[in-house]
Amino acid sequence: MSQAQPTYEDYVQRIHYSEKYTDDEWEYRHVILPKPLLKLIPKEYFDPEEPGVLxxxxxSEWRGIGITQSLGWEHYEVHAPEPHILLFRREKDYQEKYGPAGKPAAK
Structure with missing residues (x-):
């Protein structure tokens, strides 16, 4: 009996989220997409200057792919040799400053 091909949902379940790391200004994390998921991402998400690189x-685009993170994260960098790794950052202490809703905390 042959196994069914993995579905989009199967690939989304295999997205890997790194631990967070920080510097003085930002907190960072990287998200690793299963390589086959890149084939299912809309073509307009790819850089026309670098084929195969997001x-x-x-x-809304990265959330639409299936990446789930709390508010405040921004996709800020791509690494062409490994296009399935997306680099994210957000302001350091974001949740303490803005709360879970992403709005400045009332004083």
Whole structure:
């Protein structure tokens, strides 16, 4: 009996989220997409200058791929040799400053 081909949902379940790391200004994490998922992403998400490499995606675009993160994260960098790795950052102490809803905390 042959196994069924993995579905989009199967690939989304295999997205890997790194631990967070920080510097003085930002907190960072990288998200690793299963390589076959790249074939299922809309073509307009790719950089026309570098075939096979994602461009910087908007919040709604990366969430539409299946990436799930709390508010405040932005896709800020791509690494062409490994296009399935997306680099994210957000303001350091974001949740303490803005709360889970992403709005400035009331004083």
């Amino acid at each position: 461009r910087i995606l908007t919040d």
